Amino acid sequence: MHDLHPQAGPTTGNTRVEISGIGFTQFKHDNGTIRYDQPLYAKFVEAVTGKDIGTPMTITEIDNDSFVFYTPKAVVGTQAILMLSFNK
Numbered sequence: 001m002h003d004l005h006p007q008a009g010p011t012t013g014n015t016r017v018e019i020s021g022i023g024f025t026q027f028k029h030d031n032g033t034i035r036y037d038q039p040l041y042a043k044f045v046e047a048v049t050g051k052d053i054g055t056p057m058t059i060t061e062i063d064n065d066s067f068v069f070y071t072p073k074a075v076v077g078t079q080a081i082l083m084l085s086f087n088k
Helices: none
Strands: 003-005 016-020 041-046 052-058 066-070 080-085
Antiparallel strands (some): 041 080
C-alpha cells in the first residue's frame, strides 16, 4: 500500500476510499474476475481502544494497482486504523 484517498470523510460513512499500491493482482483470477474463494476484507478499528468500527467489508473493486471500499459510520473525531485481512 502506498496511499489512501481520501484520508478523512463524513461521520455518516459510505465514503468511497481508494487504496493505491502494487501486488493486488493476486486477488484476481487470470481472467480478471475477483477471487471470492480468497476474499479480502477491510475494516477500521479505533486507534485508541482497538475496538471495531462497523463491520468488515468485502473489497469488491480491485485493480492491478488499487482497490476500493466504503467506510462505516463513525463518531465525530474518531481516529481509525485501516486493517486488511483474509478473515472477517
